[in-house]
Amino acid sequence: MSSSPTPKSRVLVLGAGNFGSCLADHLGDCEHEVFLWSRDPGFVEYFNVHHRNPNYLKDHAFSTNIHALGPEIPNKETVQQMEVLLFAIPTQGIRETLTKLQPSLTGEKLPLMIFVNKGIETGTQALTLEIIADTCGSRVAREATFISGPSFAKEIVRRQPTSVSVASLTESRAEKASEVFHQPWFRCYTGRDPIGLELAGALKNVYAIAAGMADGLGFENNTRAMLITRGLAEMTKIGTAYGASPLTFLGLAGVGDLFLTCSSPSSRNYTVGYRLGKGEALEDIIRTLGSVAEGVTTAKGLKKIIDEMDVNASIATEIYQVLYEGKDVKTSVQELMSRPPSRELDLPEKTGDHAKGLLKKLGLDTSINGDIVKHTSQYGHECPVP
Structure with a gap:
């Protein structure tokens, strides 16, 4: 074949x-x-x-x-x-x-x-x-x-x-x-940009839970389109603050995977959100899901990251509160929709500290095996060309 x-x-x-x-x-x-x-x-x-x-x-x-x-x-x-x-x-x-x-x-x-x-x-x-x-x-x-x-x-x-x-x-x-x-x-x-690709792949699962919740509550196409678009904006903001390239989130690992997981009942993370929207308890959903929904655990790690970076990511924060603080799904939706108007696209001014720390751990500010040929990466570091 x-x-x-x-x-x-x-x-x-x-x-x-x-x-x-x-x-x-x-x-x-x-x-x-x-x-x-x-x-x-x-x-x-x-x-x-x-x-x-x-x-x-x-x-x-x-x-x-x-x-x-x-x-x-x-x-x-x-x-x-x-x-x-x-x-x-x-x-x-x-x-x-x-x-x-x-x-x-x-x-x-x-x-x-x-x-x-x-x-x-x-x-x-x-x-x-x-x-x-x-x-x-x-x-x-x-x-x-x-x-x-x-x-x-x-x-x-x-x-x-x-x-x-x-x-x-x-x-x-x-x-x-x-x-x-x-x-x-x-x-x-x-x-x-493996850092951006990793973040995109992880974060989209959290927003798929949000899309599933909306469908479970009975909302339709307008709401799903809103969540996908605003989810992409949050993902890009978080990734850029971390030190990834914002362009990565416009690719297959970003908007491509986000659209797929937010739009199909075949997505495990969407299914978790849908069942939450229908009123089921998270413990029962996880016990009967049959496979791992990585967005559930990712939401916990993501909350700590956005707090450390002081990034406003309202959808991700609400998902965390529903999953881990017992917040009512309908209350979460009401509070999201009641937020005051804001700029649609707003990338953070301070970027890159997390990525720079990770690249330093990887030794990318020095040569590899004596090879000192370098190029400038999107992470703001000189990275050796293997």
Whole structure:
């Protein structure tokens, strides 16, 4: 089925949930040799016999180029045989998984490490880029690559046309990841703003909860369009204050993914909001949802970030109060709509402190491996060109 001349790779996909499974299937269909890791031994046995996922995308027959592994984390020998490691586990589990894998990431040649999770670590407010630096070191973080964009798993496995953003601080790694994934039905666009891409992917889940709440309350198209547009304005304001490029939020990882997750009942975060709007308790929704809605945990980390940056993000604040302070949904809507008039587009004057601190942790104000060729990035730092 593949029409790409790209050399085939051995790919280890960590996480056999909805999105990890669909990406494993896509890569297997592209004739890569794919290994799909799960901590569930029942899944591993079932998948290797039937080539079906008993928990997600149940009706789909998966590529025979995929072999399931687990439940133990892959050992050093297995990891070092891989050209690509694809992380498709929830953000809150990334630190633990990377800590276990770190001893395997030694030697001169690192595998291409691609992350598709979308969220902010609750306890630390860290983006995945910072978690990678904390657990695996600055070199691994500098070469890490991130993929985000409007991409429902059930449509990817049906090969419906899909496009995503691919970003890394090391441009050659983003280009390599794009080559691994790119197909006529799955287009990749590269960029050099992984911080913006991460923030866009995480924040849009919070605003999808807001859109779902509005639909659950019985509001219609005007309200949804308002929330998507104002949500994008807040995302751009928060991202710019953090130090990301505002242009990133106009791309696939920003407005593209925001529109998708705010407009479809297939979105887990939209579903959480919709059920909240219908009057259900959050605990009951989470217990019966069947999969992780990262916007719920992201809202908690986001609240701390906007407070630290002193950014006015009224929709995000109201979502936090509904989720964690027990605020009534209807009261939240009334207070949002009762706010006084304000400027429609207003980017913050003070920008970049969070991003600058993160880049300093990554060593991007010094040379890498003696290479002192530099360029100026959107983060306000001189970043080495690998």
